[in-house]
Amino acid sequence: MDFDVVIVGAGPAGLSAACRLMQQANDAERELTVCVVEKGSEVGAHILSGAILETRALDELFPDWAERGAPLTTPATRDEVHLLKDAEKTWKLPDALVPGSMHNVGQGRTHYVISAGNLCRWLGEQAEALGVEVFPGFAAQEVLHAEDGTVRGIITGDMGVGADGEPKDGHMPGMELRARYTLFAEGARGHLGKRLIERFDLAAGKDPQHYGIGLKELWDVPAEVHEPGLVLHGSGWPLPDDTQGGFFLYHAENQQVVVGLIVDLAYTNPYLSPFDEFQRLKHHPLLKRYLEGGSRVAYGARAIAKGGVNCLPKMTFPGGLLIGCDAGTLNFAKIKGLHTAMKSGLVAAETVFAALADGDEGGRELSAFTEAWQASWAHAELEESASFGPAIHKYGNLLGGAYNVLDQWLGGRLPRVHDTTPDYARLETADQAQPIDYPKPDGKLSFDKPSSVFLSNTNHEEDQPCHLKLADPELPIRDNLPKYAEPAQRYCPVGVYEVVEDDAGQPRFQINFQNCIHCKTCDIKDPAQNITWVAPEGGGGPNYPNM
Template sequence: MEEVERESMDFDVVIVGAGPAGLSAACRLMQQANDAGQELTVCVVEKGSEVGAHILSGAVFEPRALQELFPDWADRGAPLTTPATRDELYLLKDAEKAQKLPNALVPKTMHNTGDDLTRYVISAGNLCRWLAEQAEELGVEIFPGFAAQEVLHDEDGTVRGILIGDMGVAADGTPKDGHMPGMELRAKYTLFAEGSRGHLGKRLIERFQLDEGKDPQHYGIGLKELWDVPEAQHEPGLVLHGSGWPLDKHTHGGWFLYHAENQQVVVGLIMDLSYQNPWLSPFDEFQRMKHHPVLAKHLQGGKRVAYGARAITKGGLNCLPKMTFPGGLLIGCDAGTLNFAKIKGLHTAMKSGLVAAETVYAAIAAGDEGGRELTAFTDAWEASWAYGELKETASFGPAIHKYGTVGGGAYNFLDQLVGGKLPEVHDTTPDHATLKPASECEKIDYPRPDGKLSFDKPSSVFLSNTNHEEDQPCHLKLDDPELPIRENLPLYDEPAQRYCPAGVYEVVEDDAGKPRFQINFQNCVHCKTCDIKDPAQNITWVAPEGGGGPNYPNM
């Protein structure tokens, strides 16, 4: 094949992903350079059509890292306008009954009120949009709508930057009119901040064996909706969490419902991808969950205005890979810095970005020409309060996996009382290896959506504003195209048609009446669940043409 001629740009630092970790790193890099009167070139590449388009989070936000980055964030107009005012935690017993937990039994990591730290109900997308504005004012270049497709390596493996994906390639791989070869962005150091299960981060972990000696990483799928609700039932700052129904004892997860600003309520379900029953559909569990009276009373009479889904890296400290390699760093959810005991990751992702920026800047300011492994990052990261949080709650997720929601909850309650000093718990089974054969599991008959509280997948994907250029190569790659029908269908009734929250995967009949595995990649909301949960690890998610995917509003 003819070698494509590509343009190239050089920067001091290239950052992949305009999320909280990447943008915090960009801002801190330029703050240091500007304070020292030193020239520094920093570029942030974002695959979404705009900053925030692919950002999905709860979110109740702890502004600790933001305070370090911009002590005057309030004067700068940061979108933190709704303090958390009231906290409630529920155990749903069945479709009608629930137990509200007394405050004394709520783990301290789940408290969002009642101490000296004010937390805020926010839109993570809007926080990132604001951070991008601050970054650009400081001199950072941000390129939205460009997807990082490959990592650039020297012959010895050192990371030297990234390759942007080509634009204007037809489904058969041939260039279309207006074809634009992707540019090489070369850097002294490259920070990978792609979010959970980043496709380049995944390759870097494999190439440099960054997870050697670690437990397998664990993930959840987070599904979220945004609702407009009547003024009479709106209580800005009200924070609800819960677990139990509709998930069974072998399926772990929990729900959240937050009253945000502008008469809006956010509701969501986080479900561990370690579940066993292949008949289970996270999307349908979420839809029926909203009919429980504890949740329904907050949504009735309202209108659903947005929907989205995204994987969450939730394994904790024992699964956290090494974050350094020659020429770069892995930060935020690309590495797995989320504190699942708090159900919060924005603050720790931002802190990892700040530590990375300080490490990289110190090296460049001292005349470093790049390409080294910045081991000083590890020392600084392990000395940070964010790492301390992860260390104290290292057994939180594994304990729930091992002992169940109630038993694991009791372990974690005691562990937090003694400052994380109970014997550590580990979960060494990867999420893709937990499914049981369909023949051994109970088939789940989900209720039909009523169109008021619960909805189907097509109408939900419509509210994610997802769009992809149809005439492009499919970005969901099958190592073995025959495996879904040959193995997954008879063994698991092909679980992709249920674990995908956007209807991307279907088993349909061909003209001869035989089953065929169909991929509707245009529906993909970039959640990465398929890349994680496929039992044969046969599906690889790669970046589609830049600008494609969901366009989330204030999610």
């Protein structure tokens, strides 16, 4: 199938690009064919974010978003930032000590507590109404290259292939979706984006990308503790001193709160389990007061590209663009990425449409995008907070936070901080590390991985090839187990990886790929870089409601 533009991923960046492309085409009365391909079973099924939305990009895309029924109903009304000293005590930071980027109330702009998945569902509706073709349930499996290497579209994955690699009844081969230009908006650590960065050497001269894993739950809570618009952030306990990260708890509409923990994937202890850290976090009195007596209704996790402008690769290559978190446009100083991802999509759409309107047949490298992106307010935001993540890596939460407050007061004039060590290279060996004894879940505030996977509504056709590829199948037991106590057992938030005994009583590495929620943590954190995540059959994975 041939299109003018193919967009991979129906997230905020991809859908914003699709909408803006068709807005321009309709205004100019030009025919334009735009296709968005989405691996989730529906638009929004795989979308996971905190989320607090700064509406700046949405205001540009749809100034009348309120009249159109956008799912923004709960403005942020009160901010609190806490430092958890231990399992019982907390210190509420005075506003003067909170970086300005983390304020969600005031600032001359209204922020909203939202479901990012529902925002994308709404954006998908707007895109289709404008004439975009949206194909959910189809996974982009390969990049389509011309003989000269130019990107000319994508190839979707086959449907109905058995675990043995042979076609089953109802087999449907993948399709070539050809395009004059292709926009890759897969989210953090996109598997095609990763290949494009390598193939075109887009990260040359940049710091390696840095990531966190964000774990999130949606809770129904008692009316007497629910305060719509209350925004809580914090750091400290239960994470050890040498591990960066922080929690959030946002009061949404309908007597619901979202609670989560972001753990920096630069952590060093191979025994650390982000999932279990999150579960014990909820027992702290600060969070417990809102959750106790409530019920957990959804769970999910997703990697976050948090390196900022120091790690932002070149976003152009012949025939296409990387946008949103596929490139790494999140502003971690704000703990927000939706608005910057959307803005990258708007800039991409305007650049591509201008080229096509001039009679461009496609396949060129759109250098005009780089100029427009670097002139945008989104890029300026990233420049202002360039040292935010690296300073915390280098100096820790307290001193790094102080550095960032001072840097923001001085308008970004302090020397820029860099972090050139990849996250996977940070792990200590097991004999250097202290094992962590996590408490058993109580089934009221804390839970186990199987019950959490159930709440993510994750499903994969079991008789299909495993989408978690091992370059060396023997390496996990031969190398990672003795050296690092095989950390995949703990960094995976849904129990995909296990070390079990075979019939002879020997350890065996087991991959329960049916549990995979597509968070990409294994692709990032494996110390041997032995695991590669590729897209499974389209429609598989989580189905997040209201997340």
